[in-house]
Amino acid sequence: EAQVTQNPRYLITVTGKKLTVTCSQNMNHEYMSWYRQDPGLGLRQIYYSMNVEVTDKGDVPEGYKVSRKEKRNFPLILESPSPNQTSLYFCASSSYLGTFTGELFFGEGSRLTVL
Amino acid sequence: RKEVEQDPGPFNVPEGATVAFNCTYSNSASQSFFWYRQDCRKEPKLLMSVYSSGNEDGRFTAQLNRASQYISLLIRDSKLSDSATYLCVVNEVPNAGNMLTFGGGTRLMVKP
Numbered sequence: 684e685a686q687v688t689q690n691p692r693y694l695i696t697v698t699g700k701k702l703t704v705t706c707s708q709n710m711n712h713e714y715m716s717w718y719r720q721d722p723g724l725g726l727r728q729i730y731y732s733m734n735v736e737v738t739d740k741g742d743v744p745e746g747y748k749v750s751r752k753e754k755r756n757f758p759l760i761l762e763s764p765s766p767n768q769t770s771l772y773f774c775a776s777s778s779y780l781g782t783f784t785g786e787l788f789f790g791e792g793s794r795l796t797v798l
Numbered sequence: 799r800k801e802v803e804q805d806p807g808p809f810n811v812p813e814g815a816t817v818a819f820n821c822t823y824s825n826s827a828s829q830s831f832f833w834y835r836q837d838c839r840k841e842p843k844l845l846m847s848v849y850s851s852g853n854e855d856g857r858f859t860a861q862l863n864r865a866s867q868y869i870s871l872l873i874r875d876s877k878l879s880d881s882a883t884y885l886c887v888v889n890e891v892p893n894a895g896n897m898l899t900f901g902g903g904t905r906l907m908v909k910p
Contacts, residue, residue, distance in 0.1 A: 718900075723806075725902035726842070726885070773841055787898065789841035 685710045689774050689790035696764055697798050704759045704793050706774030714779040715757040716741070716787070717749065719770040726773070732757055733779070764797040771795075801825060802888050804901040812909055815876045819904045821886030822868045831862055831869045834885040836903065842885055845871075876908045 687708045696702055708715065716731035718741075728741030732751040746768055748760040757776075761768060771794050775787040804821045811817045823831075831848040846853065848860040848869050859872040873880055886901035 723902065726900040728898075786844045787842075789843070791841055792839075 685788070687774055687776055687788050687790040689772070689793045691793060692791060693794050695796045695798065698765055699763050702761050702764060702795075704761075704772060704774075704795070706757045706759065706790060707755050708757075708774075708776040708788070709755065710776060710778065710788065711754065712776035712778050712788070713754070714777045715751065716775050717747070717757070717759045718773045718775065719743065720773060720792075721770050729759065729772075761795075764795075766797050769795060769797050801890065802886055802899050802901040804884075804886050804904045806902055806904060808905040808907050810907045810909060811876055813876055813878060815908075816872065816874045817876055817906065818870055818872045819884055819886075819906075820868050820870050821901050821904075822866075823886075823888045823890075823899075824867070825888070825890045826864075826867060828867075828888045828890045830889040831860075832887040832889075832898075833858075833860055833869075833871050834887055834900075836883045836885055838882070842900075845884070873906075876906075878908050878910065881906055881908045 690705045713734045717729040718726045720726050727743045729747050730749040732738045735754050738749050738751050771792050773792050774790040777787050801824045833845040834842040835845045836842040846855050848862045852861040857874045861870045883903040883905045885903045888899050889897050890899050
């Protein structure tokens, strides 16, 4: 089954404790991206990757890091989480061969709470 | 100013009603447009693309007005299962990684 898998789905942590949210897709997609969703602000892009070893900042990259060492994986790293990073996070992927069809495939989301 | 704006709603409608949502975008160079659906506590999923000539998919009709920079989604004969948040999505920068801008979503609640 084609899917994007995120882990953990739910996490409560404390300020300053490094954490990683993993994302894996089995569709051989070139493009992967991380979003956060907050009430009233919609989905905002954190980082994206056009292919292996190619990453770039989105609209709200502060406080986050990513890596793309393999095509299927795109982990999101919070080196020192703060309460303002409490949010619902989505990983998404898409086949992107120079033409974007509009279909992003999203993971089920990771709800993060930073105390 | 938000780049893609939607009325957050909620729109409360009875079953069988026709309901329409609008979405405005600020970048006149935007290339392509989409509607996504997001159920409560779930991930967004593509509902339909929006073509310049307008397009229909069953009970759903999407239209684009480039001159006024808005897109619309019309749902006919609403079902309880249509209750969800509908996200307007604009591809503002083609062939770039930050390609999609999401609106804040319009919440629809269909009542029996």
